[in-house]
Amino acid sequence: MRLPPFECASPASLEEAINLLGQAAGQARVLAGGTDLLPAMKRRGIAAGLLVNIKGIAGLKQVSAREDGSTAIGAAVSVNEVTGLTAWPALAQAASRVAAWTLRHMGTVGGNLLVDNRCWYYNRSGEWWRGKEQCFKRGGERCYVFPSGRQCRAAASSDLVPALVAIGARVEVQSASGSRLLAVKDLYRADGAAPHTLEPGEILTHILLPPCPAGTGSAFIKLARRQTLDFALVNVAAVISLAEDGRTCREASAAVSGSVVAPTPLPVKQLEGREITTWLLDEVAGEAVKAMGFVTYAGAMDVPAGYRRQVAGVLLRRSLEQAWERARNA
Amino acid sequence: MGEQQAIGRSLPRLDGPAKARGEAVYAGDLNLPGMLCGKILTSYLPHARIRRIDTSAAVRVPGMKAAVTGQDTLGLGCGPTRFREKSLDFLPLARDKVRYIGDAVAAVAAVDEDAASAALEQIKVEWEELPAVFTPEEAMQPGAPLVHENMPGNISRRIVLEGGDIEAGFRQAYHIREDIFNTSSDSHVPLEPHTCVAKYDPPGYFTLWTSTQVPYMVKSDLARLLGVPENQVRVILPFVGGGFGGKSDGVFSLDLCAALLAQKTGRPVRIAYSREEEFICTRRRHPMQIYLKTGVNRQGEITARQARVIADGGAYSGWGHASIYLAGLFLCLPYRYGAYHYEGLRVYTNNPVSSAMRGHCAPQVQFAGDVQLDMLAEDLGIDPVEIRLRNALEDGEVTAAGFKIGTCGLKECIRKAAERSGWYTRRASLPPGRGVGIGCAGFPSGQGFRLRPDIPAYTTAVTRVNEDGSVTLLCGAADTGQGSDTVMVQIAAQELGVRPQDIRYVRADSDITPADLGNYSSRETVFAGNAVKEAAARVKEKLLAFIADEWQVPEESLEIAGGEITCASAPDKRISFAQAARGWQEKHQGKPLVGEGTYDPPDKKFYEAYSFGAQVAEVEVDKETGQVKVVNVVSAHDAGRVINPMAVEGQLEGSVHMGLGFALSEEMVVRQGRVLNPALVDYAIPVAADMPEVECVHLEVEDPAGPFGAKECGEGTVGPTAPAIANALYQATGRRFLNLPITPFQIVKGGDGQ
Numbered sequence A: 001m002r003l004p005p006f007e008c009a010s011p012a013s014l015e016e017a018i019n020l021l022g023q024a025a026g027q028a029r030v031l032a033g034g035t036d037l038l039p040a041m042k043r044r045g046i047a048a049g050l051l052v053n054i055k056g057i058a059g060l061k062q063v064s065a066r067e068d069g070s071t072a073i074g075a076a077v078s079v080n081e082v083t084g085l086t087a088w089p090a091l092a093q094a095a096s097r098v099a100a101w102t103l104r105h106m107g108t109v110g111g112n113l114l115v116d117n118r119c120w121y122y123n124r125s126g127e128w129w130r131g132k133e134q135c136f137k138r139g140g141e142r143c144y145v146f147p148s149g150r151q152c153r154a155a156a157s158s159d160l161v162p163a164l165v166a167i168g169a170r171v172e173v174q175s176a177s178g179s180r181l182l183a184v185k186d187l188y189r190a191d192g193a194a195p196h197t198l199e200p201g202e203i204l205t206h207i208l209l210p211p212c213p214a215g216t217g218s219a220f221i222k223l224a225r226r227q228t229l230d231f232a233l234v235n236v237a238a239v240i241s242l243a244e245d246g247r248t249c250r251e252a253s254a255a256v257s258g259s260v261v262a263p264t265p266l267p268v269k270q271l272e273g274r275e276i277t278t279w280l281l282d283e284v285a286g287e288a289v290k291a292m293g294f295v296t297y298a299g300a301m302d303v304p305a306g307y308r309r310q311v312a313g314v315l316l317r318r319s320l321e322q323a324w325e326r327a328r329n330a
Numbered sequence B: 001m002g003e004q005q006a007i008g009r010s011l012p013r014l015d016g017p018a019k020a021r022g023e024a025v026y027a028g029d030l031n032l033p034g035m036l037c038g039k040i041l042t043s044y045l046p047h048a049r050i051r052r053i054d055t056s057a058a059v060r061v062p063g064m065k066a067a068v069t070g071q072d073t074l075g076l077g078c079g080p081t082r083f084r085e086k087s088l089d090f091l092p093l094a095r096d097k098v099r100y101i102g103d104a105v106a107a108v109a110a111v112d113e114d115a116a117s118a119a120l121e122q123i124k125v126e127w128e129e130l131p132a133v134f135t136p137e138e139a140m141q142p143g144a145p146l147v148h149e150n151m152p153g154n155i156s157r158r159i160v161l162e163g164g165d166i167e168a169g170f171r172q173a174y175h176i177r178e179d180i181f182n183t184s185s186d187s188h189v190p191l192e193p194h195t196c197v198a199k200y201d202p203p204g205y206f207t208l209w210t211s212t213q214v215p216y217m218v219k220s221d222l223a224r225l226l227g228v229p230e231n232q233v234r235v236i237l238p239f240v241g242g243g244f245g246g247k248s249d250g251v252f253s254l255d256l257c258a259a260l261l262a263q264k265t266g267r268p269v270r271i272a273y274s275r276e277e278e279f280i281c282t283r284r285r286h287p288m289q290i291y292l293k294t295g296v297n298r299q300g301e302i303t304a305r306q307a308r309v310i311a312d313g314g315a316y317s318g319w320g321h322a323s324i325y326l327a328g329l330f331l332c333l334p335y336r337y338g339a340y341h342y343e344g345l346r347v348y349t350n351n352p353v354s355s356a357m358r359g360h361c362a363p364q365v366q367f368a369g370d371v372q373l374d375m376l377a378e379d380l381g382i383d384p385v386e387i388r389l390r391n392a393l394e395d396g397e398v399t400a401a402g403f404k405i406g407t408c409g410l411k412e413c414i415r416k417a418a419e420r421s422g423w424y425t426r427r428a429s430l431p432p433g434r435g436v437g438i439g440c441a442g443f444p445s446g447q448g449f450r451l452r453p454d455i456p457a458y459t460t461a462v463t464r465v466n467e468d469g470s471v472t473l474l475c476g477a478a479d480t481g482q483g484s485d486t487v488m489v490q491i492a493a494q495e496l497g498v499r500p501q502d503i504r505y506v507r508a509d510s511d512i513t514p515a516d517l518g519n520y521s522s523r524e525t526v527f528a529g530n531a532v533k534e535a536a537a538r539v540k541e542k543l544l545a546f547i548a549d550e551w552q553v554p555e556e557s558l559e560i561a562g563g564e565i566t567c568a569s570a571p572d573k574r575i576s577f578a579q580a581a582r583g584w585q586e587k588h589q590g591k592p593l594v595g596e597g598t599y600d601p602p603d604k605k606f607y608e609a610y611s612f613g614a615q616v617a618e619v620e621v622d623k624e625t626g627q628v629k630v631v632n633v634v635s636a637h638d639a640g641r642v643i644n645p646m647a648v649e650g651q652l653e654g655s656v657h658m659g660l661g662f663a664l665s666e667e668m669v670v671r672q673g674r675v676l677n678p679a680l681v682d683y684a685i686p687v688a689a690d691m692p693e694v695e696c697v698h699l700e701v702e703d704p705a706g707p708f709g710a711k712e713c714g715e716g717t718v719g720p721t722a723p724a725i726a727n728a729l730y731q732a733t734g735r736r737f738l739n740l741p742i743t744p745f746q747i748v749k750g751g752d753g754q
């Protein structure tokens, strides 16, 4: 499998990058670490005439503190660097479970947020697809994994995203027409064929982490078939903030990915204002995971949906427990 | 002796530095002048007749040099088991029909890979789609479509083995169990996908550098397929990045296609399989359904065992005609049965081709046999270790399938593995979710049966002493990463009493080295090792005779060691090996000082030496998610005399890795003949972080059949891992798992029986 021919530009400034993307009218793509994009191009899953490499833009490679107390992580910061950010343990945990060291070194945070959805059909090469009608995600009119489905159910697969959604992080996006801020969860839509809401010409520049409030704990758990180098079957993150009494839940949030088409916040608000007990966490987790909605197994078809849903509940309970423990010790 | 011993030492691999530095030349690293890139068009239909192939548009693609199809071949079939005409059913380039998604239908050569890919897309094939069969059950239905028209019922081979009176055996039983086991479709996953470079020299000489385990089979088969005399095909073995049985089928599509394209263009052609092609278009482990009925007496001794194995053979025979026989033979290792009956059915389907894979059917049947033995032990209230000790084969026994066992250290392996793992101390007090289980296996070293009547030798070697007293060892053995080159040098060095670094090893090159059947059936250490030892001994004899004559002493009083020859009866006399060799040559008009060796196994039906092993695995299960962590494995192995402990440990650890994947995670998912996960990211082969601690225990039992008493250690070791893990999971979960792989989902679901 070889890469198709393409142009590559390495602008030194964000403005230049935005200009290049704007001019290319949808034919261009941002190239960050390339660990997801280049294999997809080799497989002929993604086509692009121009790649705009953003790794030369100094401003996107820094982690900085903003005046409002938030932390801004440049989109081109490596995933490895995020494993060292300790403010939100869930995020560091998630980062350390991404792929393996070398890929975390190449891979960026921005690229991780915009990693493509995965499916055992879509993941295959052009040669494998020879003679086969295209599916939704390859521009066709059918789905092989869920033949009765009317849209693509490829699985959302980033590990950082559920952590960022639970944390309540936002992203900054820039284009020729200006910049906008949006919640991480709003970067996604439930269509595996076009899973991101970013418009062509837009660059994700920063991820903004809110300050971690006092009495807050967070946790991330990933289930995969292997310890490293494997995408999540299910991954869950949870955040719990305790009130001053150290017992009552002030705020709680959680999110799931891996077995869903778009990373999904899980409703754990019922915890708020109540005294936390293991029993309560169990009950709330059992209820909250129903919000997963449609469970997809497109990402690894040998692992059935029922099992994934069941395990998502277990992981949610455990991550709530871990977050709670961290909150008590915070 | 100590220092002077070349064997029994962890000599670092001779090829280690070159490999670590990236200097070792694999087929994919070869760059010949004018070399073209070849690519193969494969079938995307599981079963279809080829009406027409039109390459006219492809030929017009810029950079494209030539295309070949089945019409450019003689239309002959091939396969590794030449002793059965019917098994030669694999056409490396299909002619009339394709039988699985992945069958080669055409190939092109172009100036680069892009041009070759573009040209492939321009080839038009007119198909007539045929109904297909995807499971043995479907395939065996009356009236089912035939994968091979001359093979009724899609039965590739049926075989029955009998030993003793099975009815009487079951009558004697105090307790009988019947269970059904299923194993999965595993892939070899060598780090280096199959790669071949072919060169053509007029008027008709072909040279191939191909990543194979069996260079001489490739030579012989390719000559036949091309219709040229054998001496017009030269096969040179480059460094090979792993085979595990997957490169032991002789000619693959890439070999024939590269040769034909090189002939057509007059330029060297390289074809390298992509990882996807490696998964789909090569070979896999036979998935099996194993029905097993076993009777035991009150003491737990097996009075009768009956098995019926149905194997999904896929589209071609591969090694299959041997495989389905071996499954029956290997089920009789490593235990003693009062009576035995085996029926094996290998069935053709329109799935990828099944063939040999490390352990060659032993891991499947031994998984079933060993798990069921655990169940029997429990039924009778006998400790799993104890029941194994009671049934374990011993020195000199004959198995129910007829193997004459030489040395057998199995009982000792079982005891050692149990001791080292804390079987008697910790096992009873493990916390919930933890479990310890045992598995055992046995495996032969090299086969005596003549599967390749076309190749006269089993294995041969030549040693040549050079003018400066250094030694060149010419050996056809195929080191595909297991380290046999190093072991051969150690054996020759030991025999000649020189240092390993004084020996230059010449790897298999069919124009230079003498013939060897290749690296399969765990042959190399015992077979090639014996040949090498003999070749060295011949030189030694010549030298000693010469010196005895010079010194006027009896030959028996001479010793050759530490690079010199000394005499017990004349302590003042000594001569260096180099001087002695020089003297010999001078006396013989400069004649080359050479020694030839061969190994011709005395037992032409079965085998000479058998390795045995026991492993105890400890697992930790997360009952809610079903995730399993194999915490450690103690592997006690009787590989005879250990020539190179480090190399043996490499085999033991590597086979735990393979057994781990076989047990818990690896499966090529095939639907309607199509492999859905042909990629390392989607096929869950374990990674380093998944590996347990492995403790290796060597049992040094010298076997008279092997060189210096060595036996095999590359394949038998895969057998015990999966049953040990499955049995440990039983203790951890209270559930039996009879189907592989035992995924977290299976565990949460609660297994396959009590």
Ligand SMILES: Cc1cc2nc3c(=O)[nH]c(=O)nc-3n(C[C@H](O)[C@H](O)[C@H](O)COP(=O)(O)OP(=O)(O)OC[C@H]3O[C@@H](n4cnc5c(N)ncnc54)[C@H](O)[C@@H]3O)c2cc1C
Pocket: A029, A030, A031, A032, A033, A034, A035, A036, A037, A038, A039, A054, A075, A076, A079, A097, A098, A099, A100, A103, A106, A107, A108, A109, A110, A111, A112, A113, A114, A115, A116, A157, A158, A159, A160, A202, A203, A204, A205, A229, A230, A231, A232, B681
């Ligand atoms: C074997 C393997 C295992 C993996 N395992 C995991 C895993 O366990 N968990 C996991 O989360 N990921 C995994 N990945 C996916 C990937 O390596 C990581 O997600 C990585 O962080 C992606 O970052 P990147 O910079 O390489 O992205 P790229 O490949 O450069 O980009 C990915 C996508 O995002 C777009 N993009 C990138 N940056 C921007 C930006 N700033 N603005 C707009 N668009 C942008 C690109 O155009 C492209 O479409 C794995 C990949 C491989 C090959």
Ligand code: SF4
Pocket: A119, A120, A121, A122, A135, A136, A137, A138, A142, A143, A144, A145, A146, A151, A152, A153, A154, A192, A193, A298
């Ligand atoms: S899930 Fe999406 S990518 Fe997978 S087959 Fe269906 S449409 Fe294609």
